Amino acid sequence: MRRDLVHRPRATWRGGWGRAAAGALMLCTVAGCFRPEPSPYTPHDPSLAALPLYFYPTADTTAPAKAFVFFVGNDIGFWGAHQELSKRLAGAGYDVVGLDVKVYFGRLPDDDTLRSRVFADSVRAMIERARHELGADSTPVVLGGHSLGAEIASWIAVHAPPPRLAGVLLISTRGRGHLRATLSDIANRTAPSEPGSYSVADNIAALPAGVRVALVRGTDDRFRAIDGELLKAGAGRIDKWSVPWGGHSMSNILLAGPFVERALAWTLAR
Numbered sequence: 001m002r003r004d005l006v007h008r009p010r011a012t013w014r015g016g017w018g019r020a021a022a023g024a025l026m027l028c029t030v031a032g033c034f035r036p037e038p039s040p041y042t043p044h045d046p047s048l049a050a051l052p053l054y055f056y057p058t059a060d061t062t063a064p065a066k067a068f069v070f071f072v073g074n075d076i077g078f079w080g081a082h083q084e085l086s087k088r089l090a091g092a093g094y095d096v097v098g099l100d101v102k103v104y105f106g107r108l109p110d111d112d113t114l115r116s117r118v119f120a121d122s123v124r125a126m127i128e129r130a131r132h133e134l135g136a137d138s139t140p141v142v143l144g145g146h147s148l149g150a151e152i153a154s155w156i157a158v159h160a161p162p163p164r165l166a167g168v169l170l171i172s173t174r175g176r177g178h179l180r181a182t183l184s185d186i187a188n189r190t191a192p193s194e195p196g197s198y199s200v201a202d203n204i205a206a207l208p209a210g211v212r213v214a215l216v217r218g219t220d221d222r223f224r225a226i227d228g229e230l231l232k233a234g235a236g237r238i239d240k241w242s243v244p245w246g247g248h249s250m251s252n253i254l255l256a257g258p259f260v261e262r263a264l265a266w267t268l269a270r
Helices: 016-031 080-091 101-106 113-133 148-159 183-187 202-204 224-237 253-268
Strands: 053-056 070-071 095-099 139-146 165-171 212-218 238-243
Touching: 016 095, 053 080, 053 113, 070 080, 070 113, 070 148, 080 095, 095 113, 113 148, 113 202, 139 202, 139 253, 148 165, 148 202, 165 253, 202 224, 212 224, 212 253, 224 238, 238 253
Parallel strands: 070 095, 070 139, 139 165, 165 212, 212 238
Antiparallel strands: 053 095
């Protein structure tokens, strides 16, 4: 199944990758990438307060949250657009906790094998404690992320799945990921391919049959060519939402937000 709403010609980058990267950096600065606001919620659990987590409890206090969304930031961090999206989802009735994975990766060992084992154990415990903090122990879970964070969310879903995992929300994912945030990720020209990297399609294929995968992609995202492979890997339990005029950064939440909400609701529909 596909939900391609608008088809646009491939965007071209003139002047080389250096000029493009400079332009992206300028847009990122204007959008508030490097000015993250403090989390509106301070956790009572001191072990959570020491982690680079952002808490957005559901705004509807009269009913249980629709789901607990654990959202992984990208190679820049848990930047302004991620925070705006989290606020929007909290307003729609979801408990959301965001992870600044760039900061967290700095605390992990450098050896790839040890790094993956430590990350799997620690992120599993992190999600468990964050759910308990918001009273969401019995709430369905959706693992989500943007770009590098989407790739990591797919990895967590396979290697450290939380109880009651219902869905995976992949926004602007590349075809491969790794458990690092590098300068190559920031340049955003190619997906990682070094030893220790992994295939997002392989992660999707390895998910239990009951876990749905929602793919949200801007129509101008240069990585959209890999979507056919991802859709094939997910067989009948993956769907795609195309955001008109959306680029890889997906920084315009007014535009992208409604598509993300629809995709998230679909992962929970049974």
